[in-house]
Amino acid sequence: MGAEPPEAAPPRASLDDLSEATVAPPVPDETARNEAALFAHEENMHKAKLGWVGAVWGSKSEKPGNIAAIVAIVLLAFVGVLIFGYSEWELFSETLTAIMSTISLILGYLFGSSSRGD
Numbered sequence: 001m002g003a004e005p006p007e008a009a010p011p012r013a014s015l016d017d018l019s020e021a022t023v024a025p026p027v028p029d030e031t032a033r034n035e036a037a038l039f040a041h042e043e044n045m046h047k048a049k050l051g052w053v054g055a056v057w058g059s060k061s062e063k064p065g066n067i068a069a070i071v072a073i074v075l076l077a078f079v080g081v082l083i084f085g086y087s088e089w090e091l092f093s094e095t096l097t098a099i100m101s102t103i104s105l106i107l108g109y110l111f112g113s114s115s116r117g118d
Contacts, residue, residue, distance in 0.1 A: 065110055068109055068110055076103060079099055082096060082099070
């Protein structure tokens with residue numbers, strides 16, 4: 001048996017050839033379409049479970065923290081109005097103390113509740 005000639009090296013592509021080359025984007029197969037449909041279904045179920053009130057307040061596990069944060073923001077706005085509009089009021093000091101105590105309690109709840117391991 002004779003010696004076979006060595007295989008020739010494949011032709012090298014030039015930069016011009018490579019710049020003209022196009023690659024078609026991958027076409028999703030049936031599994032990918034099923035997965036996309038499953039994710040869409042789960043998202044719709046989550047939205048239905050939350051309802052329009054849940055879209056604002058959050059789910060069951062997030063609701064207490066969200067409500068506490070909203071109350072803290074409202075109280076901070078009230079403190080701003082109190083400081084800039086009613087600083088000469090006779091009950092200013094007592095009202096400010098009560099509101100700031102409530103805000104401190106809420107902040108303690110918000111930052112302390114994340115360490116519970118929920």
